[in-house]
Amino acid sequence: MESYKLNENQKKVYTYRKHLFFIAKIIPFVAVLSIIFVIFSVVYINNILVTILFSIVTIEMIFMHFFYKRFTSMKLLVDETGIHFRNVQKHVDIAYQDIQKVSSKRLSSFGGWITVISNTEEKITLTIAMKDMGDFIRRLHDYLLMNDREDLANNP
Secondary structure, three states: OOOOOOOHHHHHHHHHHHHHHHHHHHHHHHHHHHHHHHHHHHHHHOOHHHHHHHHHHHHHHHHHHHHHHHHHHHHHHHHHHOOOOOOOOOEEEEOOOOHHHHHOOOEOOOOEEEEEEEEOOOOEEEEEEOOOHHHHHHHHHHHHHHOOOHHHHHOO
16 A cells, blocks of 8 residues: 655644644543532532633533544544545545446445535545544445555555
């Protein structure tokens, strides 16, 4: 499998996402500390403003944890397979001209609905609605390899 080379702009984005990955690792600890401070403020401080403040921080940290975890894990799974997509949440850019026959129906083997939203000569942008983006990328990679499209599977 050929290595996937990043240009300068993609390197900046990748570095940014790598920092987000470390933030995602720290957020759960901050959330746990916030919960402890909420309990501490209720029991010992008896100040409603402090309690509300720490409650808001706790809720925010929990939501951020799930968002960043999803975002960064998708990016890492894409790096493993070598298939790159720009908007990790919704869009996949693949230089594959036969994708229309794949996208015209629901593919239970891919685990989700695929809809073509933009078609140009060089690439087709797909919208994917599914639970596990990484699983889709792995299955699409296998599909390309099985259909003798190894050039596209390894070098989008």
